[in-house]
Amino acid sequence: MQTDIHPDYHPVIFRDLASGTTFLTRSTVTSAKTETWEDGNEYPLVEVEVSSASHPFYTGKQRIMDSAGRVERFNARFKNFGKSGN
Numbered sequence: 001m002q003t004d005i006h007p008d009y010h011p012v013i014f015r016d017l018a019s020g021t022t023f024l025t026r027s028t029v030t031s032a033k034t035e036t037w038e039d040g041n042e043y044p045l046v047e048v049e050v051s052s053a054s055h056p057f058y059t060g061k062q063r064i065m066d067s068a069g070r071v072e073r074f075n076a077r078f079k080n081f082g083k084s085g086n
Helices: 069-077
Strands: 008-018 020-029 034-038 040-047
Touching: none
Parallel strands: 008 040
Antiparallel strands: 008 020, 034 040
């Protein structure tokens, strides 16, 4: 296996700007901003607009689109399409 070809994999703090939630994980991303975590150590800080803490799919606030009305309109509009009425 080749040496020195992999990026540095280190602890990073991610902050969700929409919900204010922060979590510590490992990543290869870099940042000039730093923040002190609960353990007293300082880690790079990456601010993201959406994470699992604020995304509608993960929070259960996902809006379900009503497609039944669309299907019914389509069928009503094209019910005689392709049929010969003779």
